Amino acid sequence: MRNPIAKKITRVRPSGIRKFFDIASEMDDVISLGVGEPDFDTPWRIREEGIFSLERGRTFYTSNAGLQELRDEICRYLDRKIHVSYDPKKETMVTVGGSEAIDVALRCMLDPGDEVMIPQPCYVSYVPCTIMADGVPVIVELKNENEFKLTVEDMEKKVTDRTKILVMPFPNNPTGSIMTREDLEPVAEFVKKHDLYVISDEIYSELSYKGEHVSIASLPGMRERTIVINGFSKGFAMTGWRLGYCCGPEEILSQMIKLHQFAIMCAPTNSQYAAVEGLRSCEDDVEEMRRAYNQRRRYLMHEFERMGLKCFEPYGAFYVFPSIREFGMSSDEFATRLLKEERVAVVPGSAFGECGEGFLRISYAYSLEDLKAALGRLEHFIQRLRKEQERD
Template sequence: MRNPLSKKIIEIEPSGIRKFFDVANEMEDAISLGVGEPDFDTPWRIREEGIFSLERGRTFYTSNAGLQELRNEICKYLERKIHIKYDPKNETLVTVGGSEAIDVGLRCMLDPGDEVLIPQPSYVSYLPCTVMADGVPVVIPLQYENEFKLTVEDLEKYTTPKTKVLIMPFPNNPTGSIMTKEDLEPVAEFVKEHDLYVISDEIYSELTYSTQHVSIASLPGMRERTIVINGFSKGFAMTGWRLGYCCGPEAIIEQMIKLHQFAIMCAPTNSQYAAIEGLRNCEEEVEEMRKSYNQRRRFLMHEFARMGLECFEPFGAFYVFPSIQEFSMTSEEFATRLLNEEKVAVVPGTAFGECGEGFLRISYAYSLDDLKEALGRLGRFIQRLRNER
């Protein structure tokens, strides 16, 4: 029989994030610190509005671009948060999570052979989505010494005449790294000088701890070059509601809506009504969750220092990215032994790119009780490794 599958999809590796989580799920007394999902329930007001929308019979298709009322609230929210005005009618699209926006954006912006700069370590979808859009992924390895921030020096090494799009994955999954305004300004100048476009994935923008999030789109000359992607999964604890959005230049958003129309039709209707309530009335709940994550973040950094585990201090998202290079084993080997010997699941840094070798992603979107137990087991494991040397 003829092979029914495309060579492109066969050659794409599956995500490395779920592997250890799936094993831990079937292991008695295991603690998983591997999945990037808030442990909070969706705020009650949001859930109530979702329930009410169903009771009202709001179960029909919405506009392809999303409910106009929701798009209005998204634009008001972004104006408050990142100080950019977008037209809710022509510059805003509601998507099925931020991941759909990444996929649709790349497919609408790339011609075969166009190069996409992908800083790594970073979210696993950027590279395969580029490949499926017939683009050429160009990985920029970020450096621990720079706290995994993107620099102009990095860009100069990897930009060519074929480069068209730069992915900006900050606040970063898996490292927790952020880019301040001072960090972003030279990058923005480079982008303008080389006539590039930016896809700025800001899904963790509500979760920063040392300074307020700054979008590269807010810098002079960047609004017309940037697609801002965000959503409700992380900051609003709405992962299962599958709702994201993007804002950008009308010419790009118009084509993204067209592709979204053919592939998806529209995002879930009751999720859209629920999100309106979240944007209008749940900033206090979002702030309480952010404070709780910050408490957990500080606890992990304190425990790493106590056990002598090297880790730069992250100021965004809900991940830490400690180094395990002192143990002379791969990230995969370390994570496998930790799971088998201490029943703690973490994600090897290589799941987010080869330059993640020698690191682990640990999520602190878990209760303090779970974190304390898991860190106790990790400390015991590390001490045993040191005694083996």
């Protein structure tokens, strides 16, 4: 029989994150610090509006681009938060999570052979989505000594005549790294110099702990070159509602809406009504969650320093990315032993790209009680490893 599978899908490896959750699900007494999902419930006013929309029978399709009321609120929100104005009718689209926006943007912007510069470590979807859009992923390694920030020096080594898009994944998953205005300005000049476009994934923009989040789209000459992607999963604790959005130049958004129309039709209607309420009245709830995450972040950094585990201080998202290179084993081996010997699940840094080798992603989207218990087990584990090294 003819092979039914497209070659490009066989080139895509499954996510390296799932392995540890599959193992952990079959074990007792496991504390998981691996999931990138808020431990908070969706704010009640958002849930209530979602329920109310169903009670009123709002179960119909919205327009392909999304509920107009929601697009209006998204644009007001971005104007307040990142100081960039968009036309809610022509430059805004509501998607099924931020992940759909990434996929659709790449498929609409890439011709076969076009190159996409992807800073790593990073979210696991950028490389597969580039491959499935017939593009060529070009990895730009982010370095621990630079706090995993993107630099022009690193990009200059990778840019070619085929480069078309730069992915900007900040605040970063898995490292928690952020880019300040001073960091972004030379990147913006590089983008303009090489006539590139930017896909700026800002899904963690509400979770920044060192001043206001800065979008590269807000820099001079960058609005017309940038697709801003965001959503409600992380900042508003709405992962299961599957709602994201993107804003950018009409020339690009019109094509993205066309593809979204044929592939998806529209995002879930009751989720859209719920999100309107979130943008209008839940910024205090978002800030309360941000403060709680920041408290956990500071606790983890204090504990890592106390136990001698090296980790640069991250100022975004809800992840820390400690180095485990001192123990002379791979990230995968360390994470596997930690799970089996101490019942703590974390994600090896290598799941986010080869340059994540030697690190772990630890999520602090968990209660302080769980974090304290897990770090007690982690400390016991690394003390045992250090004793083993002394004996060797």
